[in-house]
Amino acid sequence: MKPPVFDYLAPRSVAEAAELLRAHDGEAKVLAGGQSLMPLLAMRLARPSLLVDLGRIPELDYVREDGGVLAIGAMTTKTTIERSPLVRERQPLFHEATRLIGHPQIRNRGTVGGSMAQADPAAEYPAAAIALGATMRTARPEGERSIESANFFLSALTTALGPGEILTEVRIPFLPRGTGWSVLEFSRRHGDFAIAGTVVTLSIEAGRISSARIALFGVAATPLRVTSGEDALVGERPGQAAFETAAQKARMATEEPLSDLHASGEYRRHLAGALVGQALAEAAARARGTL
Ligand SMILES: Cc1cc2nc3c(=O)[nH]c(=O)nc-3n(C[C@H](O)[C@H](O)[C@H](O)COP(=O)(O)OP(=O)(O)OC[C@H]3O[C@@H](n4cnc5c(N)ncnc54)[C@H](O)[C@@H]3O)c2cc1C
Secondary structure (H helix, E strand, O other): OOOOOOEEEOOOOHHHHHHHHHHOOOOEEEEOOOOOHHHHHHOOOOOOOEEEEHHHOHHHOOEEEEOOEEEEEOOOEHHHHHHOHHHHHHOHHHHHHHHOOOOHHHHHHOEHHHHHHHOOOOOHHHHHHHHHOOEEEEEEOOEEEEEEHHHOEEEOOEEOOOOOOEEEEEEEEOOOOOOEEEEEEEOOOOOOOOOEEEEEEEEEEOOEEEEEEEEEEOOOOOOEEOHHHHHHHOOOOOOHHHHHHHHHHHHHHOOOOOOOOOOOHHHHHHHHHHHHHHHHHHHHHHHHOOO
16 A cells, blocks of 8 residues: 655754644654654555654764763664664663664664654563663653653553654663673564563672563563562572562563464463563573673
8 A cells, every 4th residue: 555645844953843743733743764654654554744754863863871871862773773882882781672673674774763652562672761761852842851761651652752742862871880681582583573572680799689670572562660570589599489480470460461463462471471581590690790
């Protein structure tokens, strides 16, 4: 199918884009890499009368350290992130999450802002964002604001972005030195969206787990943080017993797992537990410096 007729504008600044979106309130849509939006247009599931392309706004394309966090402009492609030495060395978890997204062709065009704004339940970046405590910076006619990732993903394909609000930057705290991490997912074929996946971090002090973060993706409408599993780990010795307890909490946290033609809810719940147990073991090995 072909998309319905739409107008196309390519502003050169965020201010200009925000003004265009305000002037076409409710009728315009932002275009980033187009990897999710173009298929939706072609299937006529989205029918904006105007596309506001952010692709000609250089101020949205960067990866840098800023105030002790990793700051990534919303229009930065996944390939740029994948190739960034800063991301690979200082936030290897995000580097690994990037490598798991689709195929090189998709990463060449798809942007970090597009993935966050699209909020696909099976996407890697939203889960990485909540595991790492990322913050979303936005621009709207009333001014800028910051949204904690914990408050950003509201439901499947729905975020806290208001009408005409532009996601401008994703801010990701660096992991403290010595913190282990893991990103694992299960998909039918390499490059497919995950059926289920997990992002974990783990710190060990004096032989005991001092902090942990567990996020799941692909199992619920939004990325799911498993705080019960995190709490169960703190103070325990890193090992099979503690990891299995956390894995069980992850299974229980997926109360109403997604069920579709790719996998049943029960299978997704099973995967959530299996992946969390495996990821925690991997993160512990990284924390000890043995991986
Ligand atoms: C074959 C295939 C496989 C894929 N596999 C994966 C995968 O394994 N994992 C994964 O996570 N993704 C996957 N994707 C999706 C891909 O990562 C997309 O790049 C991403 O979902 C959207 O990013 P985009 O830059 O292309 O955004 P677009 O498609 O241009 O936009 C997506 C949505 O976000 C809005 N938007 C975009 N940028 C902004 C912004 N800055 N501010 C406000 N709103 C904005 C748009 O209006 C639109 O509603 C796959 C896509 C394809 C086609």
